[in-house]
Amino acid sequence: MSVAAALADIRARIALAAIAAGRNAKDITLVAVSKTHPEAMVAEAIAAGQMVFGENRVQEAERKFGGLLAANPGAKLHLIGGLQSNKAAAAVRLAHMIETLDRVRLADAIAQAAEAEGRCPVLLVQVNIGDESQKSGVATQAADGFIGAMRSRFGNALQGLMCIPPADADPTPYFRQLVRLADAHGLPVRSMGMSADFEAAIAAGATHVRVGSAIFGRRA
């Protein structure tokens, strides 16, 4: 399937999932996750009207999106991978949104870079919603305190929460838990759901779904 056809299919599925949930599809942003796929495929997606993309590595994102973002002023890049503090400056320059704020050291680096650059991306706190040792994100027990601290530090730049539920479980309880946490903090953005589970995420209240392989094909 071409990228354009795959995008049309995913958009239709998002619309159906929104209707089924009694929601408006306009309130759900499709983040097309292009990691490992070439710039030419991103260009195809842009030509098909897709404007929001996700990448998980800063260097790959810089290489792939430097020219694309300059040439397409409406295009936006979300950084969705674990972010090292020493990459914060490049991330702040490049990203419309950083979805993976999960520790104070990274917050320090982002704040410093935002000051230097005179711009701050939209920020999401990543919550390790299944408290899995191999995943990044703030632990669920520490989430309330960390979100509150990031709210006071970044103000309205902090817009929401992101999670990746455990791979081998029903994701819905985890999605609901993230939504409760976002509600409790008055945060509007809930980034959750990937190729395998974005419809369940929409049913649970996702505002952003991050879909990669279902659009661009399998990753090597």
Ligand SMILES: *Cc1c(COP(=O)(O)O)cnc(C)c1O
């Ligand atoms: C790769 C990735 C995705 C997309 O995963 P697919 O299963 O290919 O849709 C979404 N979110 C994050 C954080 C990712 O790293």
